[in-house]
Amino acid sequence: xxxxxxxxxxxxxxxxxxxxxxxxxxxxxxxxxxxxxxxxxxxxxxxxxxxxxxxxxxxxxxxxxxxxxxxxxxxxxxxxxxxxxxxxxxxxxxxxxxxxxxxxxxxxxxxxxxxxxxxxxxxxxxxxxxxxxxxxxxxxxxxxxxxxxxxxxxxxxxxxxxxxxxxxxxxxxxxxxxxxxxxxxxxxxxxxxxxxxxxxxxxxxxxxxxxxxxxxxxxxxxxxxxxxxxxxxxxxxxxxxxxxxxxxxxxxxxxxxxxxxxxxxxxxxxxxxxxxxxxxxxxxxxxxxxxxxxxxxxxxxxxxxxxxxxxxxxxxxxxxxxxxxxxxxxxxxx
Numbered sequence: 001x002x003x004x005x006x007x008x009x010x011x012x013x014x015x016x017x018x019x020x021x022x023x024x025x026x027x028x029x030x031x032x033x034x035x036x037x038x039x040x041x042x043x044x045x046x047x048x049x050x051x052x053x054x055x056x057x058x059x060x061x062x063x064x065x066x067x068x069x070x071x072x073x074x075x076x077x078x079x080x081x082x083x084x085x086x087x088x089x090x091x092x093x094x095x096x097x098x099x100x101x102x103x104x105x106x107x108x109x110x111x112x113x114x115x116x117x118x119x120x121x122x123x124x125x126x127x128x129x130x131x132x133x134x135x136x137x138x139x140x141x142x143x144x145x146x147x148x149x150x151x152x153x154x155x156x157x158x159x160x161x162x163x164x165x166x167x168x169x170x171x172x173x174x175x176x177x178x179x180x181x182x183x184x185x186x187x188x189x190x191x192x193x194x195x196x197x198x199x200x201x202x203x204x205x206x207x208x209x210x211x212x213x214x215x216x217x218x219x220x221x222x223x224x225x226x227x228x229x230x231x232x233x234x235x236x237x238x239x240x241x242x243x244x245x246x247x248x249x250x251x252x253x254x255x256x257x258x259x260x261x262x263x264x265x266x267x268x269x270x271x272x273x274x275x276x277x278x279x280x281x282x283x284x285x286x287x288x289x290x291x292x293x294x295x296x297x298x299x300x301x302x303x304x305x306x307x308x309x310x311x312x313x314x315x316x317x318x319x320x321x322x323x324x325x326x327x328x329x330x331x332x333x334x
Contacts, residue, residue, distance in 0.1 A: 011051055012084070015077050017044035018056060022066050022074045098289045099128040106151040109233040110277070111135035113253045115151070122297045129290045137232065142282050148291045150280040151298065153250075163283045167299045168252070170274035174266040175254050179243040186246070186266045190220050193267070197227035197245030201236045210248060212270045220270075250274050255305060277302070 020030035021041065031038045049056050056070035066074060106115050111133060119131055134140060140147055142162070153170065174193070176186060187193050190212065202208050208226060213219045227245045230236050233253050240247030241257060246266050251274075257263040279295045281287060287295075 011048060012081075014044040014048040014051075016081065017041050018048055018070075019074055019077055019081065021045060021057065021064060022070065025063075027064060098126050098293050100288065100290050101130045101132065102290050102294055103132045103134065103146055103148050104151065104294070105134040105136065105140050105145070105147050105149075107137050107153055107232075108135055109250065109253055110151055110153060112234045113237060113256070117256070118298055118301055121301060122294055125297070126290075126293060129293075131294075142280070148281070148288070149295060152278050152280050153275060161283055162280050164278040164280045165295075166276045167279050167295070168277040168302045170250055170252060170277055172248055172250050172272040172274045173254065173268070174246055174270065175240055175249050175258065175263040176246045176266050177241055177243045177262065178264060180240075180245065181264060181266075183243075186264070188267075190214075190222060190267055190270050193222055193246065194224055198224050199228045199230070199236050199239045199245045199247040200224070200226040201231065201233045201248070202226060202229050210272055212272050214269045216269075248272070252277075252302070 017030060017034060017036075020033050021027055024030050024033060027038045027041050027045075031041045034041065045057055052073070054069045054073075055067050056073060057064045058067055058070075104115075112135065115133065115135075119133070123129070123131070134145065134147065139152075140150065142148075142150060151167070152164070180197075184196065187196060200208055200210075206225075207223050209221050209223045211219065211221050228239050230239060233250055236247045237249055237253055237257065239245070240249065241262055247254075247263075251271075254263055258265065279298065281291065281295075
């Protein structure tokens with residue numbers, strides 16, 4: 001079957017020409033309808049007969065008429081062409097009409113704490129688009145997993161097989177629950193942080209250094225011995241909310257808890273650079289409308305949550321040099 005399809009793939013215009021001749025009753029009228037010459041239509045039909053090894057039209061000097069084989073082929077060809085035209089319209093419509101199914105992958109941190117609100121508000125605007133979320137810290141192959149869009153945290157850019165515009169610049173701040181601060185007043189200087197229980201997303205044992213910058217542009221490296229460690233920022237958030245200590249948490253991840261008053265920003269003038277949030281898609285093709293709309297929705301919603309800033313997640317002081325790393329060994333893979 002595959003071999004036949006490959007052989008016949010280049011002759012669809014010939015099939016259309018033959019169907020036009022049968023429908024209109026002459027080569028001349030078929031040529032006018034297809035905006036081709038009578039001779040061109042005649043050659044198309046002859047080529048089709050050669051491919052099929054059957055006579056489709058009985059020709060006389062005054063008229064042409066379909067043979068029995070031609071009538072049978074015409075009936076099936078019309079059905080097939082109608083299905084093909086419908087498929088073509090559906091494919092073209094995907095580029096301009098916001099509908100269909102969208103597969104999105106994101107890291108656990110972003111997927112658990114930030115993405116649900118974005119999906120709910122997007123669906124409220126575009127109920128004709130359904131979504132499927134793949135929440136994992138593994139970097140999924142977009143083509144193999146049929147992923148339309150990956151929201152990836154980190155400073156690196158994917159290879160040339162992908163496009164990855166930046167959606168937001170990220171920072172990592174220091175947060176604590178009111179219950180923790182009621183028992184232990186928060187630090188007023190960055191050096192005092194070492195005397196507190198600190199919760200970090202860090203896999204390596206032992207002392208850990210975090211690099212931070214303040215509103216005046218000063219940089220500091222603080223060596224800490226975490227009271228509690230976790231493999232992801234979503235867990236760090238939960239531990240911090242429970243009063244386990246001062247959490248080093250991306251501003252996007254902490255934003256909702258901060259707005260509710262469940263967290264308080266500690267040392268608000270200081271923050272670590274957290275890299276960027278990128279919208280990763282396969283390169284070399286025009287994105288369907290559903291993907292473009294969701295990407296822009298994420299960009300706008302994150303920017304809206306930070307008034308006066310062109311990007312999201314910026315409750316940071318001033319931009320921190322790219323050399324300043326986060327406290328996490330691997331920054332938010334997806």
